[in-house]
Every structure is written in structure tokens, then in C-alpha cells.
Amino acid sequence: MFQPNMFETHHQLLDMSGHKTPDSELGKMRDDEFESSRSATENLEGLSGDDQDPNQRPKKKRYHRHTQHQIQEMENFFKECPHPDDKQRKELSRRLSLEPLQVKFWFQNKRTQMKAQHERSENQQLRNENEKLRADNIRFKEALSNATCPNCGGPAAIGEMSFDEQQLRIENARLREEIDRISGIAAKYVGKPLVTYPHNLQSQGLQPSRSSLDLGVGSYGPQSGMVGDIYGSAGDLIRSVAPPTEADKPMIIELAVAAMEELIRMAQAGDPLWIPSADNSTEILNEEEYFRTFPRGIGPMPLGLKSEASRDSAVVIMNHMNLVEILMDVNQWSCVFSGIVSRAMTLEVLSTGVAGNYNGALQVMTAEFQVPSPLVPTRENYFVRYCKQHGDSTWAVVDVSLDGLRPSPIPRCRRRPSGCLIQELPNGYSKVMWVEHVEVDDRAVHNIYRALVNSGLAFGAKRWVSALDRQCERLASVMASNMPAGEGGVITSPEGRKSMLKLAERMVMSFCAGVGASTAHTWTTLSGSGADDVRVMTRKSMDDPGRPPGIVLSAATSFWMPVSPKRVFDFLRDENSRSEWDILSNGGLVQEMAHIANGRDPGNCVSLLRVNSANSSQSNMLILQESSTDPTGSYVIYAPVDIVAMNVVLNGGDPDYVALLPSGFAILPDGPVGAHGGGPLEVGSGGSLLTVAFQILVDSVPTAKLSLGSVATVNSLIKCTVERIKAAVACENP
Structure with missing residues (x-):
């Protein structure tokens, strides 16, 4: 088996996502656009009337002019985030040598200015549309009064136009009006009128002129949000795509x-x-x-798809x-x-x-x-x-x-x-x-996932809708103010509950971003693990305040089991059966200290677990765990957490600086229910596709070399975990 120091190493866990959830909840309305537009320098430097001598002339207020560099930096930030929160304003003020209030009022003034410009432009656009409609009305009246019948040469009646032709003309006019409106809006942001465009995309073959494509220089500003920046930059995703x-x-x-x-x-x-x-x-x-x-759409289907x-x-x-x-x-x-x-x-x-x-x-x-x-x-x-x-x-x-x-x-x-x-x-x-x-x-696609992918459940509409439904329930739980505290009275305030849910959300995002076959990942395959294959990769962390410097080894494997997904999910999320598969709990008693429901299904919850291990070096270890399930798949994701840091979170502290390195399981059905093509012991017969993933800090020095011993350790860890799960949940053939 493994040495205790290996277990300790496994629990030096850090977050790998680098993604911070916005401080405002998703349901919160935007900042009030009618905020005060007073200058920051008037608030900081201007003298009030009570401070002046009544016999003296009022002193002229001193104004602070921002430098060109300060203005440019705030302009660039405004393009990406016009409503910065307190943390972002403080960071900007520190970087630009300004007071936080100066930054705050600059953004208020900028939003007011943009709103005024937007309203002026919108008013002008409405006036133009009104004039266009008036002119069209006059033109149509004249056309109707002068219309002639193509057969007899006499006055024509509207009823003589076929119904289909009327509908086509109405539809064509509506689409053209919408294109003109959107084109005008886009032109406002592009900075000059857009050129005349063709009205038959398919005849143009969807092939624009490439004479001005510059693959090295983009015409856009700083990138908006990047997600999953774990093992490579999100910019790698678009290296071959020009704006x-x-x-x-x-x-x-x-x-x-x-x-x-x-x-x-x-x-x-x-x-x-x-x-x-x-x-x-x-x-x-x-x-x-x-x-x-x-019949036209975006063109015929390319060969091979x-x-x-x-x-x-x-x-x-x-x-x-x-x-x-x-x-x-x-x-x-x-x-x-x-x-x-x-x-x-x-x-x-x-x-x-x-x-x-x-x-x-x-x-x-x-x-x-x-x-x-x-x-x-x-x-x-x-x-x-x-x-x-x-x-x-x-x-x-x-x-x-x-x-x-x-x-x-x-x-x-x-x-x-x-x-x-x-x-x-x-x-x-x-x-x-x-x-x-x-x-x-x-x-x-690997053979064991082919039935799931071919059914459309892997990437189809049902998975999107199921994920949205489950996340809406979770967000409602985050924003709820009347929910009871966790069991045992550990969570003492709504702020503590909210902080714990935000920490769990970051843990889930880190796990999901690092477990798939993204093009940003460079996997190395290890064979003979007891599963199909173990894929491993490494990451070096240096400057992130939420991750101590070091080398992180991530390992994942996927395999099929002749057991229903619900049975696997219930087994893995139950703290009473954790000792049967979790090597690191070392057979200790696992107790749930806090429980936060995340929806109608009892499987959707966030828990704080305590492991009372016989090993003194692991006694009173805490584990943050989130389990979630919907008709298209389930997750059990967990990460050991520092007791001191977790106490800060439970009291409403900032969860972004808590060290996390999540591990866990993704459980998917092996195909559509009721449409099995194989026998009782074949893929597609109602079994489960289980992915097991671990993230381990193997060296605290970022410049260190990854040793073969570390790779062997994580390979043995995942192999032993897979064997334990198979032995615990396997049943006789139906």
C-alpha cells in the first residue's frame, strides 16, 4: 500500500481553474445607471461651504486631470467590464496610483456618457426609421393608385396577387428591415458604415474576401472572459482563427x-x-x-461529416x-x-x-x-x-x-x-x-462511448436543457436567504452558506475543465492500470495566489461497468460507503458536518465531511464535496480543504483564496434507456460509463522535474481506486 506522506501530498490540493465567479449573483440586476456623476476629485479635494471663510471669495476647486496612461487603462478595462466590483476597482486604483473613489466615479461618469450617446443614437435611428416608413407609405399609395392588371391593362386589385406571393413579399421586407437595423447598429460600433452586402449567401458560397485577413494581428481589444484556462491558454483555441x-x-x-x-x-x-x-x-x-x-440554409453538408x-x-x-x-x-x-x-x-x-x-x-x-x-x-x-x-x-x-x-x-x-x-x-x-x-x-470517439454519442445524449439538446434546469435550481439555492443552516450548526450565517457554495462551484469548474480531451491538454497514456487506460498530464503553477507554486499531476481514466448509473452515483456520494473506495480515508469514519441542498433531487447537494482517521497525521481532515445528477449524467467531486481556511469561508470570508485541487467522478449512461442494442453484459445494456480523475501536488518547486516515481504513485492510486469501486458495486449478471 502507500506511505502516509503520499496521502498528505494528495491533500495539498489547490484550485486549477483560475476562474473567479462574479461577486454579484446571476439574478441581480445591473447597477443603477442613474448613479451620481460627480467627479472623484470633487469628492476628494473640493472644499465644502462650511470650511470657507464667509468674508473671503470661495476658493476655486482643484481638479485632478488623469494622465493619458490612466485614461487608456480605464478605457480598456471599461470595454470588458463597465461595472467593476470593489475588488476590481481597488486593483485598478493600486495599479494606476489613484484613489478607489476616483476610479469609481470615473466609471460612473463613463457609463453616464455612454448611455447619453446611446440614447442620442437610438433617437436618431428612430427618427430615420420613421421618415423611411413615411416615405414607404407614400410610395406604396402611389404604386397602388397607378397599378394596372397585366392581363387586361385595367386597374389592378390587391386580391389578384397570389397569396404565396403576398406572403413572400411580406417576409422578404421583414427580413430586409431586420438586416438593415442590425447592420446600422453594428456600424455604430465598427465606426463607419458597413458596405453593401449580397442577398444570397449560398450563391456567394459563404466565402468572404481574404485579401485583408491578418492572422497575426487582431482588430479587437482585450479578450473577454476565458474559461477552463487550466493546462493552456484559451487563446490556443483560436490560433488559426482570425477576427x-x-x-x-x-x-x-x-x-x-x-x-x-x-x-x-x-x-x-x-x-x-x-x-x-x-x-x-x-x-x-x-x-x-x-x-x-x-433547402438553402448554410449550404450542403461537407463530406466526412x-x-x-x-x-x-x-x-x-x-x-x-x-x-x-x-x-x-x-x-x-x-x-x-x-x-x-x-x-x-x-x-x-x-x-x-x-x-x-x-x-x-x-x-x-x-x-x-x-x-x-x-x-x-x-x-x-x-x-x-x-x-x-x-x-x-x-x-x-x-x-x-x-x-x-x-x-x-x-x-x-x-x-x-x-x-x-x-x-x-x-x-x-x-x-x-x-x-x-x-x-x-x-x-x-472511443468504442465504449460510441452508443452514447450516436444517440445524441452526449452533446444534444437534452443535455443542455438538463444542465440548465439543474443549475437554475442551484442558483436559486445560492440566492435564497431563508434556507436553514447546515446540520450541526456549522454554517452560522447566510454569508457563510453563500461562500461555501461559491467555493464548491469553483471546485466543480476546475474538475470539469481538467478532465476532458480539450485541445489544450497534452495527455500521456499509461497502460496496465486495471482500467482501459490512464491519461496523465502535468501543470506548473507559480504566480496564482490561490495555488502554491509547484508541479501538479492530473490523472484520469474512463471505463464501463455493468451497473446502472444511479447505483454507482448513490454509492460514491454516500459518506457511509466512502471507506470502501477512498484509499486516502484509510478506513476512517467519515461524518457529514454540513449539508446544503441544491435542488429537488436529494443527490444535488454540497457537503462538508470530516474524516476521523486512525492515522494521526490525517486526523480531523475536512473534505468539501459536491454531488449533482440529472437525466444525462452525474458528478461526485471533492477536495480536501484546510480547516483554518474553511472556517473563514463558513464565516462568510472570501472563498477565492482557499487552496483546492479537486478529484472525483463523472458518471454517464452507456446509451439511451430502452434502446439497448447489446446483451446484458455489453456496452449499451444499461450500464455506466465512469470517469475517475485525481489531481495531486507532487512537488512544491515549479522548476523541479517530474519523477517517474510520482507517475507510478498516481497510476497505482487510480488503479487501486478503480478495483475497489468495481469490487464494491459489481453484482451478478441479471
């Missing part, structure tokens, strides 16, 4: 408008476009009917506007869907929307979508995201690939119009209808 040029932008806008139209029709259509899946758990696309309904499309819906516990904000903010989107989105970045914002919301927002993005296993390649997409309001209570957010803009061969995954319709409900909830439609080459 859109001026010539590309009109084509992007027209493609987004057409994609929005297709998404809405697909979300609202019924049979024969959509048919039930084999297990009746979701709806899948009738491809023949799709190409009859949308296959279609994968599904639709699902759910009622979730969240306001519709908060959902829109989550989808349009890359940080929040990546956080809520951390099990699916391994890395994401906004490359350029073409429009932020109008009227103070996201109506008309348009942004170019890149992202990687994953299954929590190193045996399933990620799907990388370069796409435009467009948000639009339909009526008073419905919003739509659509993605569509921009692969025609890539200076590269045909991609391995292409995203046809995909996204969701969000409908406001009277009780404050929202109904979400999700459409996921991709064309993909998945030949590199």
Missing part, C-alpha cells in the same frame, strides 16, 4: 438573421420535421424533411431576462454549463443590443464542447451568437458556425442554427425550448 474583417461583418450579420429565422421555425415546428427518439426521451430531426423545409440534431424543452426556475444575460455573457455561460463548455471566448462584439438590454446583441465567439472523459474528443466551434426579442414575452438566442471565414480546411464540427427560445411565465419561471443541430466527424 472578422470589415468585409466579413455584413455577411456575418445576414447569416445571423437567417439563422434566427430558421431557429424559430425549428423550435415551433412539429411532425414531420421532428420525430420522437427511440427511447422517447427527446425529439430528433427528420433530415429529409429538414432539407425540404430549409454526419448530422446530429435534437430538440428538448423544460420549465426552469429563473427569470427570462436573467437567462438571456447568462447566455450572452461568456463567463456566466461557461460557468453554468461547465460540464459541457470546456473553454470559451468572445472574439468580437458587433452589437451590444438596444434599449438597455440584449435585443439585437451580436457577438463572434469560439468554444470547445466536451464530454467529461479523455476518451471523447472535444468539438471546437467558431460561431456568431445573436439574441433577439420576439413579442413581449419571448426571446431567442441562436448560434451558427462561421467556418466560411476560417483560413483552414473543413472543420471537424460545424454548427447549423442552434440555440433556444425563452418564454416568460407568469410565476417568474421560464419555459426553454432548445434546438441543437451540428454536423460532426466523431470517428475518433
Whole structure:
């Protein structure tokens, strides 16, 4: 077996995500735009009337002019975050040698200025649209009065135009008006009018001019949020993708408008476009009917790719506007869907929307979508995201690939119009209808995951909707103020409860970002582990305050078990059975000190566990654990935590500086329920796909070399854990 010092090393755990959740909750409205616009220097340096001698003339107030460098730095920060929190303002003030109040009032003034400019521009746009409508009205009246019948030459009546022709003309006018409006909004942010664009994308082959593509220099500012920056920079994801040029932008806008139209029709259509899946758990696309309904779309399917499309819906516990904000903010989107989105970045914002919301927002993005296993390649997409309001209570957010803009061969995954319709409900909830439609080459998927991927459950609409529903329940739990404290009275305040949930969220994001087969990871395969294969990789940490310097070794393996996912999940999350598989607990008694429910399912919770080990060096060890489950998969993720640091969190302290290095399990079904193609002991017969992952600090010196002994230790650790789990949950063949 292993030496105690190895166990101690395993529990020197640190967070690897580097991602900080915004301090404001997702449901919180934006800062009041009518904040005071007083100058910071007036607050800090101006004299009040009581301080002046009444017989003297009032002294002139002294004003502080910011340097060009200070203004430029704050301008750059404003582009990414117009509402900085206290921590960000303090960091800016320290870096720019300003007072925090000066920074605060500069941002207030800047927001007020931008709002005024936005309102002036919007008013001018409305006046222009009004004039255009008036002119169109006059022109139409004149055309009607002068219309003649093509057959007899006499006056024509509207009824003589066919119904289909009328509908086509109305639809064409509506689409052209929407393109013109979005083009005008984008032009405002581009800085000059957009060029005239073609009205037939397919005839142009979606191939813009590449004469001005500069792969080395981007036309955008500092990147907005990056997620999953664990083993490589999110910038690595877009090394071969240049930002859109001026010539590309009109084509992007027209493609987004057409994609929005297709998404809405697909979300609202019924049979024969959509048919039930084999297990009746979701709806899948009738491809023949799709190409009859949308003959043009974004072009024919590239050779070597296959279609994968599904639709699902759910009622979730969240306001519709908060959902829109989550989808349009890359940080929040990546956080809520951390099990699916391994890395994401906004490359350029073409429009932020109008009227103070996201109506008309348009942004170019890149992202990687994953299954929590190193045996399933990620799907990388370069796409435009467009948000639009339909009526008073419905919003739509659509993605569509921009692969025609890539200076590269045909991609391995292409995203046809995909996204969701969000409908406001009277009780404050929202109904979400999700459409996921991709064309993909998945030949590199491991055999044991092929049935799951082919069924559409791995990347399809049901997984997105299930994850959203579960995360909305979790967010409701975070924001709740009337929840009871944890068992045993450990959590003594709502602030402590909130801090513990934020710490658990960071732990989950770190685990999910490091367990998949992202292109940022460089895996080395070890054989003979008792599972299919063990994949290992290393990371060096030096300057992150949440991680002490050192070398971290991450190991993961995936394998199939002839046991239902629910049985595996219940076994792994139960503290009473932990000693049967957790080598590091060393047979000690595990006691739950605190429990926070995260939804209706009792399996969705955050727990604080104490391990009372016979080993004195491990006595009174604490473990933070989050378990979560939905119809598409389950997680049990945990990390040993320092007792002193955890006491700070339980009293409402900042959880961002607590050292974490998470380990855990991802449990997926081996295929769709009720559609098994194999026998009782084959993949697809109702068993589980289990991924086991460990992260261990093997050396506290970042410049040290990784020893073969460390690799052998983690390999033995994961092998022994796998064997124990198999022995504990395996049952006789049904």
C-alpha cells in the first residue's frame, strides 16, 4: 500500500481553474445607471461651504486631470467590464496610483456618457426609421393608385396577387428591415458604415474576401472572459482563427438573421420535421424533411461529416431576462454549463443590443464542447451568437458556425442554427425550448462511448436543457436567504452558506475543465492500470495566489461497468460507503458536518465531511464535496480543504483564496434507456460509463522535474481506486 506522506501530498490540493465567479449573483440586476456623476476629485479635494471663510471669495476647486496612461487603462478595462466590483476597482486604483473613489466615479461618469450617446443614437435611428416608413407609405399609395392588371391593362386589385406571393413579399421586407437595423447598429460600433452586402449567401458560397485577413494581428481589444484556462491558454483555441474583417461583418450579420429565422421555425415546428427518439426521451430531426423545409440554409453538408440534431424543452426556475444575460455573457455561460463548455471566448462584439438590454446583441465567439472523459474528443466551434426579442414575452438566442471565414480546411464540427427560445411565465419561471443541430466527424470517439454519442445524449439538446434546469435550481439555492443552516450548526450565517457554495462551484469548474480531451491538454497514456487506460498530464503553477507554486499531476481514466448509473452515483456520494473506495480515508469514519441542498433531487447537494482517521497525521481532515445528477449524467467531486481556511469561508470570508485541487467522478449512461442494442453484459445494456480523475501536488518547486516515481504513485492510486469501486458495486449478471 502507500506511505502516509503520499496521502498528505494528495491533500495539498489547490484550485486549477483560475476562474473567479462574479461577486454579484446571476439574478441581480445591473447597477443603477442613474448613479451620481460627480467627479472623484470633487469628492476628494473640493472644499465644502462650511470650511470657507464667509468674508473671503470661495476658493476655486482643484481638479485632478488623469494622465493619458490612466485614461487608456480605464478605457480598456471599461470595454470588458463597465461595472467593476470593489475588488476590481481597488486593483485598478493600486495599479494606476489613484484613489478607489476616483476610479469609481470615473466609471460612473463613463457609463453616464455612454448611455447619453446611446440614447442620442437610438433617437436618431428612430427618427430615420420613421421618415423611411413615411416615405414607404407614400410610395406604396402611389404604386397602388397607378397599378394596372397585366392581363387586361385595367386597374389592378390587391386580391389578384397570389397569396404565396403576398406572403413572400411580406417576409422578404421583414427580413430586409431586420438586416438593415442590425447592420446600422453594428456600424455604430465598427465606426463607419458597413458596405453593401449580397442577398444570397449560398450563391456567394459563404466565402468572404481574404485579401485583408491578418492572422497575426487582431482588430479587437482585450479578450473577454476565458474559461477552463487550466493546462493552456484559451487563446490556443483560436490560433488559426482570425477576427472578422470589415468585409466579413455584413455577411456575418445576414447569416445571423437567417439563422434566427430558421431557429424559430425549428423550435415551433412539429411532425414531420421532428420525430420522437427511440427511447422517447427527446425529439430528433427528420433530415429529409429538414432539407425540404430549409433547402438553402448554410449550404450542403461537407463530406466526412454526419448530422446530429435534437430538440428538448423544460420549465426552469429563473427569470427570462436573467437567462438571456447568462447566455450572452461568456463567463456566466461557461460557468453554468461547465460540464459541457470546456473553454470559451468572445472574439468580437458587433452589437451590444438596444434599449438597455440584449435585443439585437451580436457577438463572434469560439468554444470547445466536451464530454467529461479523455476518451471523447472535444468539438471546437467558431460561431456568431445573436439574441433577439420576439413579442413581449419571448426571446431567442441562436448560434451558427462561421467556418466560411476560417483560413483552414473543413472543420471537424460545424454548427447549423442552434440555440433556444425563452418564454416568460407568469410565476417568474421560464419555459426553454432548445434546438441543437451540428454536423460532426466523431470517428475518433472511443468504442465504449460510441452508443452514447450516436444517440445524441452526449452533446444534444437534452443535455443542455438538463444542465440548465439543474443549475437554475442551484442558483436559486445560492440566492435564497431563508434556507436553514447546515446540520450541526456549522454554517452560522447566510454569508457563510453563500461562500461555501461559491467555493464548491469553483471546485466543480476546475474538475470539469481538467478532465476532458480539450485541445489544450497534452495527455500521456499509461497502460496496465486495471482500467482501459490512464491519461496523465502535468501543470506548473507559480504566480496564482490561490495555488502554491509547484508541479501538479492530473490523472484520469474512463471505463464501463455493468451497473446502472444511479447505483454507482448513490454509492460514491454516500459518506457511509466512502471507506470502501477512498484509499486516502484509510478506513476512517467519515461524518457529514454540513449539508446544503441544491435542488429537488436529494443527490444535488454540497457537503462538508470530516474524516476521523486512525492515522494521526490525517486526523480531523475536512473534505468539501459536491454531488449533482440529472437525466444525462452525474458528478461526485471533492477536495480536501484546510480547516483554518474553511472556517473563514463558513464565516462568510472570501472563498477565492482557499487552496483546492479537486478529484472525483463523472458518471454517464452507456446509451439511451430502452434502446439497448447489446446483451446484458455489453456496452449499451444499461450500464455506466465512469470517469475517475485525481489531481495531486507532487512537488512544491515549479522548476523541479517530474519523477517517474510520482507517475507510478498516481497510476497505482487510480488503479487501486478503480478495483475497489468495481469490487464494491459489481453484482451478478441479471
